[in-house]
Amino acid sequence: MDRDHRSAPQDDRIPVGISACLQGREVRHDGGHKHSRYCTEVLSRYFRFHSLCPEMGAGLSTPRQAMHLVDTDQGVRLKATRGDRDFTDLMTGFVDRTLDGLAGLRGFVLMAKSPSCGMERIRVYREDGEVGRRDASGLFAGALMARYPLMPVEEEGRLNDDRLRENFVERVFVYDDWCRLREQGLTAKGLIEFHSRHKFQLLAHSEATYRRLGPMLADLKSRPLDEIADDYIGAFMPAMAQRVSPGAHVNAMLHLAGFLRDHLEDADRRLLHEQIEAYHRGDVPLVVPMTLLRGAQRKVAQPYLARQQYLNPYPDALGLRNRV
Known part of the structure; x- marks a missing residue:
């Protein structure tokens, strides 16, 4: 997908x-x-x-x-x-x-x-x-x-506007993923996988929606799958249109870092947290801690994180995270 x-x-x-x-x-x-x-x-x-x-x-x-x-x-x-x-x-x-x-x-x-x-x-x-x-x-x-x-x-x-531009491009890539899922035929497995790979993006944009949509997918036999999917994406896309605050990005990055905590050397872990804090202060753009997170994920080869589109939501060549 x-x-x-x-x-x-x-x-x-x-x-x-x-x-x-x-x-x-x-x-x-x-x-x-x-x-x-x-x-x-x-x-x-x-x-x-x-x-x-x-x-x-x-x-x-x-x-x-x-x-x-x-x-x-x-x-x-x-x-x-x-x-x-x-x-x-x-x-x-x-x-x-x-x-x-x-x-x-x-x-x-x-x-x-x-x-x-x-x-x-x-x-x-x-x-x-x-x-x-x-x-x-x-x-x-x-x-x-x-x-x-x-x-x-x-x-x-x-x-x-740097943030509006980044948000629009991110949403286009997510919406394209959703449309391709529906065009290829909706399945319970496909819906769960979509949510899994976009869950940290959703967490950054709206923690309230993130906490609501997970339970919605917990029992896919409770209602017709198409009905659940329509309700899911009907809440997901408006949430993605919300601007992400630096604090929300920090929250999402710390969640990701938690998966790596026991696998990184102390120096790498300190550097990652230092740069997350530097981003929160406004000293560096988002691309700096995100690059460290991506590098740590590749070093550890954590399969769950490898699927997270939050780490790579659109082509790096667009440079969108260099300015937010």
Whole structure:
């Protein structure tokens, strides 16, 4: 089930959706783009991007009229910023035609502030032209998240935040693992193995969820397996979206270190704990104690720890733990 993080052949990259303008395609209303080099030059080594522009997909041309969301008696509508043209039916038609075909994606990178692709904090105007609220999602983005609530979704601009970027990439790899499990056929053994290899990631993100999901899997004959699996992942993925505090990482690392305690020399054990404490103080990034933990695990060859995705949740080449 595990992917080899050392390399990602072109045909083995994880399928992830992306707003087409972020790939440098000139599809925006002004004929321009919002090329994200991080997506196209870094993430594309491991993600096979499937680009999509809702406006173009709805049949609009570029350049075109700028649009925004408007609160009306008929609900929120997608309208031209000047004039009365209403694009809502075109957009909802595109959404209805498209969403079913996105089931194979493991994540989606959206364009911020867009009335179609914006993930959050999108302005909704009153009919008098004034901003009424700033709490909406774009019409496509909102429908995508409603249809696939477990799918990791993030805005490109938020990927500039080190912790949000690391969290999104981690969730994509976990969600891909889950989807592959379901595609290959759910079994009790497969579900237990999934939980086993991701349990320390879950512990770091949410100890409360970690303590709740273990007992859920204790008796897999109590209910239909599909029902248990749906309840399990329905709690697991939202927990993974929670940011991990340094203290939570320390807690997870100390749990891992406990498995190695009796097998390490005193000097190695002291060094490991010193660097965990240094990370907690903010003196070193997470990669430092994690590298020591991985090295200790390889030296001891502890089979249980070798399966833990917390030690290697995504390719090292992404450098994500160097900055958190």
